[in-house]
Amino acid sequence: METLDSAISTPSRSTDSKPQTSSPLPPSALRLWRPNAQRNLRNQWSELASCKNRWFSASSAGRFQATALVNSHLSQRYMPDMKLGVLSDMPGIRKQACLKLYKRQELQRSKLLLSYKEMVGIVSHMINLSRSMKCFVKVPNNSPLLQFSYNSADRSDSVDGGDGGGIPVFTFYSITSHEKFAEELVEMFKLELCLKRLLVLEFLSIGYDTSEVKQLHWSAQLYDDEFRDLRDCNLYCEVTNGPVPPRLRDGKSDIGALRFDNQPNPEVLQVYLTTWLAEANIDTLRVDEIFAVVEEEMHVSIC
């Protein structure tokens, strides 16, 4: 939880403390800064928009896999009582069918995991984009030309805070305001990613026998280097040595009570699938609003 919160507040705090009116840049430099900053913001926002679209297609692919997985599992569970009509005379037909369904479920597990991995990658990319909105001015030693950089790693040798002294980049909004919009957006996807992770864990554990289920817990790595990726997303808590627990925007979580069930009843499975579909942490109206405001500000259409 701490890692999440500190990530949100640090960038805005450092820029907000600067006085908004006085710019450390001379007017001539500022005149050059603005088009560069504008170009950078346009690029970052259109990338963010494409990330958002990629997220929704990855999420719906994941839902498709999860639904198929649940169906394979339920068919296996119902197989002993299924009326097979004329087929019931065939020797070992139920066993064969179950084996086939089991194999299919294995395949669907790995596909679901791929969708999850893709979503992790998207969120990580979105975070990078939201942190690359500043435009730093650099004055090289032996050159009269100004250089511009969008990488906060270059912050040390740049002559300003990267925000043009807080002036509006287009019409109304400063770099800080753009960053705030982007953070608000990214935050929704981060929270949703944690929730999806919980669902993925649950979908992966259904149908496994109990000994294997014990190995699946919140701090288990779902794929190689998952925790490295989650650290990139600020979703790994070093204090608890595990991924940040799932929660809703204004809610809490109680991960201590977490028990994965390998034979959940169909109603519970339906709730899981609905939760995947509903994306409770992503306020779609607000997302659209943010992109609309930014488009209006930048005079481009990015969605």
Next chain:
Amino acid sequence: MEDIVKKFQNKFRKVREEMKQWDELQSCLISQFRNASHIVERLQVLQNSNNYGVLKCVGGMRDALLEKQIESFRNILVSMKKTLEKFHCIVLSLDKIHRDSRQQVKGGSYNLSVKQLQQQVGIKPSLIYCLDSLMFIHEIYNSEYMLKSSVISALSEMALNPSASDLSALQQLLVDQPNLHTEEGMFELSVW
């Protein structure tokens, strides 16, 4: 006479276009209805907090999920009303086609006699028969539109009091379109 027959042929061509558009809207409305009724069916399961399994560890999940689902249900209802609006436009256009034709034949410049109206050339139907058909087509589509409106308003009330059997009955009504007896309605069209 030749002239007016051509005009009628055009009218029926227009009617056929409207019907084609009606069919497109029909499949759109049915998929919207299916999505909405999936949500309504789910609501009862979602309301029961015992169905949340591992999601119980996420505080406020049940309320958030219900809120999201009801929001999507409302959105679907809004788009269904828009689809209904388009159905209504078709009904209005069919009405206009019928009234215009009547105007042309009875009050317009042609001033045809009753005998001419009833005259049948070859296998082609008489003008009076065509007029009646246009009126009939408008009437059946109008009744079907009214039926669809009441089905949709029944659906919007059902969110509060869901019943799976009622939902499937309503869906069947939408699919069947009981007011449209296509064989009768289409007869004139095939002749022209």
